[in-house]
Amino acid sequence: MQILEILLEWLYTHWVTIVVVLHVSLSVVTSLHVLLFKENERTSLAWIGLVILSPVIGSLFYWLFGINRIKRLAQKEHPQTFKQDFRQAEKAIHFHALPAHWHSSIIAGYKIHPINLLAQNHVEPLINGDAAYPAMIESIHQAQRYIVLSSYIFDYDSLGHQFVDALAKAQQRGVIVNVLLDGIGVGYSWHKSDRVLKKLGVKTARFLPAISLTSIRFINLRNHRKILCIDGTVAYIGGMNLSEDNLVCTAAHPIDDIHFKVSGPVIDQISQVFSEDWFFATGELIQFPSYQAKASQQCNSSSVVARVIQDGPDEDHNKIRWTLINALVCAQTSVKIMTPYFIPDQTLMTSLHAAALRGVAIEIIVPKRSNIAFIDWVLEANFLRILAHGIKIYKNNRPFDHSKIVLIDDLWSFIGSTNWDARSLEFNFEINLECFDAQLNAKLSAFFATKKQQSTMVTEQEMKELATYKKVRNNLFRLFSPYL
Numbered sequence: 001m002q003i004l005e006i007l008l009e010w011l012y013t014h015w016v017t018i019v020v021v022l023h024v025s026l027s028v029v030t031s032l033h034v035l036l037f038k039e040n041e042r043t044s045l046a047w048i049g050l051v052i053l054s055p056v057i058g059s060l061f062y063w064l065f066g067i068n069r070i071k072r073l074a075q076k077e078h079p080q081t082f083k084q085d086f087r088q089a090e091k092a093i094h095f096h097a098l099p100a101h102w103h104s105s106i107i108a109g110y111k112i113h114p115i116n117l118l119a120q121n122h123v124e125p126l127i128n129g130d131a132a133y134p135a136m137i138e139s140i141h142q143a144q145r146y147i148v149l150s151s152y153i154f155d156y157d158s159l160g161h162q163f164v165d166a167l168a169k170a171q172q173r174g175v176i177v178n179v180l181l182d183g184i185g186v187g188y189s190w191h192k193s194d195r196v197l198k199k200l201g202v203k204t205a206r207f208l209p210a211i212s213l214t215s216i217r218f219i220n221l222r223n224h225r226k227i228l229c230i231d232g233t234v235a236y237i238g239g240m241n242l243s244e245d246n247l248v249c250t251a252a253h254p255i256d257d258i259h260f261k262v263s264g265p266v267i268d269q270i271s272q273v274f275s276e277d278w279f280f281a282t283g284e285l286i287q288f289p290s291y292q293a294k295a296s297q298q299c300n301s302s303s304v305v306a307r308v309i310q311d312g313p314d315e316d317h318n319k320i321r322w323t324l325i326n327a328l329v330c331a332q333t334s335v336k337i338m339t340p341y342f343i344p345d346q347t348l349m350t351s352l353h354a355a356a357l358r359g360v361a362i363e364i365i366v367p368k369r370s371n372i373a374f375i376d377w378v379l380e381a382n383f384l385r386i387l388a389h390g391i392k393i394y395k396n397n398r399p400f401d402h403s404k405i406v407l408i409d410d411l412w413s414f415i416g417s418t419n420w421d422a423r424s425l426e427f428n429f430e431i432n433l434e435c436f437d438a439q440l441n442a443k444l445s446a447f448f449a450t451k452k453q454q455s456t457m458v459t460e461q462e463m464k465e466l467a468t469y470k471k472v473r474n475n476l477f478r479l480f481s482p483y484l
Contacts, residue, residue, distance in 0.1 A: 019055065026059040027051050034062070094119075096305045098436050099411070105330045109434070112322045113309050120293075121264030121304040123415075123433070123440050125447065126238075129246030132259035133159060136228055136236050140166040143230045146289055147177045148274045150207075150227040152185035152417075153241035156193040163242055164193060168200040177202050178286060180278055182223040183209040185241075193242075205281045207429075221313050224417050224428035226259075229271040232289035235262045237270060237431060239404045239417050246402075255371075256401040258447065260415055262306075266433070267291045269308035273431050304437040311418065312429035320418050320432060321425050325351045327408055327434075335362045336407040336448045340400070341375050342366045342393075343382065343421040343481050356389040365451050368395040374477045375421075381474035383463045394455035401451065405444055413441050422481065 030051045038044040050058040093110050095103055096119050106117065126132035140147060140163075147170055154160060171177045181194050183206045194204040207223040228236040238259035240246055248254040262270065271288045278286055311320040328335065328351045335355060342364060344352070356362050364386070370376055386393055406414035416432030418424045435441075466474075 023055040023059075026056060030059040030062050096436070098305065101332070102330055102411070102436070105326050108326045109323060112326065113307075113316075113319045115269060115307050117305050117307045117434075117436070118265045118269070119303075119305050121262065121266045121306045121435075123304045123306065123435060123437070124261040125440075125443055126236075126259045126261055127447070128248045128256060128258075129159065129240060129243075130249050132236070132238075132240055132257075132261075133162070133242075133247070135261055137162055137166045139228070139230050139234050139236070140170055143170050143175045145175060145231045146229075147175055147231075148180075148227065148229050148271060148278070148286070148288060149178070150180040150223070150225050150274055150277060151242050152182045152222065152224050152226065153188045153243055154179075154181050154186065154193040155189040155241075155243040155245075156191040156196060157189070157244045159244040159247060160189070160193050160242060164196055164200070167197060167202050171200070171202050178274075178278055179204040180207055180223070180274065180281060181205075182207050184222050205278065207277060207281045220427055222423075222428050223277060224424065225273065225277070225310075225431045226417055227270060227274050227431065229267060229274060229288065232267060232271065232291045233263065235267045235270045236260065237262060237416055237433065239402055254399055256398050256403060258403045258405065258415075260433070262433070264293075264304070264306070265291050266306045266308065270431070273308060273310050277429070304435050304440055306433050306435045306437075309416075309432045309434050310430065311425070311432075313427055314429075318425075320430060321345075321348065323432075323434060324348060324406065324414070327406075327412055327414065328352065328355050330412070331355045331358075331360045331408045333360060333409050334407070335360055336405070336445065337362075337364045337420070338366075338401075338403050338405045338448060338451060339364075339420045340367055340370055340402045340404070341372075341379075341419040341421040341424075342386075343375070343378055345422065345425070348420070349385070352391060353389050356391050362391045363448075363452070364391065364393045365396055365401075365448065365455055366393065367401050368397050368456070369400065371400055377470075377474045377477045378481050380463075380466070380470070381478040383458050384460060387458065387460055387463075393458045394452055395458060396451055396455045398451075398454055403451070405448065407441055407444055407448065410438055410441050410445075411436055413437070413444055415444075 031048050034044050034047045038047065047062055051062060093107060094116055095106055096117060098106065110116065126135060147167065167177050167179065179194060179197055179202060181204065186192055186194060186206060194206065197204050208221060226238060226240060236259060240257040240259040245251045245253055245255045246257050248256060268291050275286055275288055278284065309320055309323050310316050325348065352362055366379060383393065404416065404419060413435040414432055415435065416430065418430040418432050424430055
């Protein structure tokens with residue numbers, strides 16, 4: 001007891017010195033780690049500032065959330081043979097009779113993500129949940145062998161009930177069903193849809209569960225992919241979560257969005273992404289059926305040349321950013337971007353400005369108000385920078401538009417789950433389709449034109465006349481844009 005009392009008295013007397021020594025030691029070690037392993041200068045400086053100015057807490061926060069452990073886990077646990085099916089099977093790069101000025105982009109694109117473009121695909125845009133959900137549920141009802149579904153949000157609301165019922169009935173008639181939900185996204189609904197599915201006998205898993213001692217380190221890294229593949233015959237991807245809010249005709253708080261029904265050999269690339277995610281989450285290998293063209297599909301005018309681009313804070317890091325930069329170099333006449341969150345990093349913004357300086361017409365549509373107020377403030381802080389060199393930006397007056405598309409000239413389309421912000425490009429696991437097809441591009445250009453008619457163009461005068469307190473607020477939050 002006497003030794004304990006002496007120890008406590010010593011701690012009481014010297015606690016300030018102990019905290020200072022601990023803070024300095026942690027700060028030095030942590031700052032060295034930041035300098036050695038962080039590539040982004042602004043992010044590195046911000047972390048070092050946090051570490052120094054927040055004794056002990058800043059260092060602990062960095063070691064918990066600032067280190068990308070997912071990449072190491074992915075390289076260790078993802079069997080490389082698992083990815084050889086479509087990443088390394090073909091050595092030659094196929095140009096599919098695409099215009100010559102795109103050939104260098106296709107070569108670079110293969111080096112960015114070594115998957116070949118595949119011909120004879122069909123991609124059908126589905127506007128809002130009113131069109132997408134009935135098609136998805138009907139495909140589930142028609143499933144005969146295998147269903148895989150991945151979603152960031154799967155609300156157990158009136159719409160979620162329909163999906164749960166369809167998936168459960170498919171499982172009951174002998175179809176193998178695997179449902180993968182993000183560990184954070186599943187929490188958006190009070191009643192967890194995966195728990196209901198489990199009770200009905202459907203196999204489910206959570207990607208990096210939030211309430212887990214092993215996964216709490218990865219709470220900032222989320223699976224944002226939306227994938228539904230059925231029997232190797234049809235797939236659905238895009239940016240639409242499973243929520244009744246996307247039923248625009250009836251929702252109390254409607255969310256506009258666009259999803260895509262895909263048929264053709266590129267389905268194998270989509271299902272492979274799910275298989276990798278499922279293995280990462282469960283350690284279980286699944287054998288999803290390969291694409292088999294039906295006679296009706298072979299007669300269909302399937303002209304889309306496409307390939308999957310996946311991204312995440314693992315070995316696929318930065319692939320979508322590089323794909324966008326690579327495509328922007330080839331732009332000759334126009335670039336059209338529609339995204340709910342537009343906070344590109346300096347590299348992407350420079351690429352857009354470089355295209356604008358060449359005379360390319362660049363138009364960007366964002367929501368007038370998104371579902372996250374401080375994201376709108378950061379975007380507003382960047383408006384004057386974005387407008388430089390003739391770029392035009394429009395605010396969509398609809399309640400909230402979650403659509404994500406990029407169109408270049410009259411040929412290239414980029415569709416999927418990725419937003420133009422740090423969260424999508426740095427922290428999330430995403431999936432997009434890179435498509436070459438004039439007809440698909442024309443459909444999406446018409447969709448873009450309709451959205452532009454519902455929008456108001458942002459002007460420099462409007463931004464210059466913004467109240468001073470708003471300018472201060474906006475630029476303050478802009479400092480945190482690398483982490484939003």
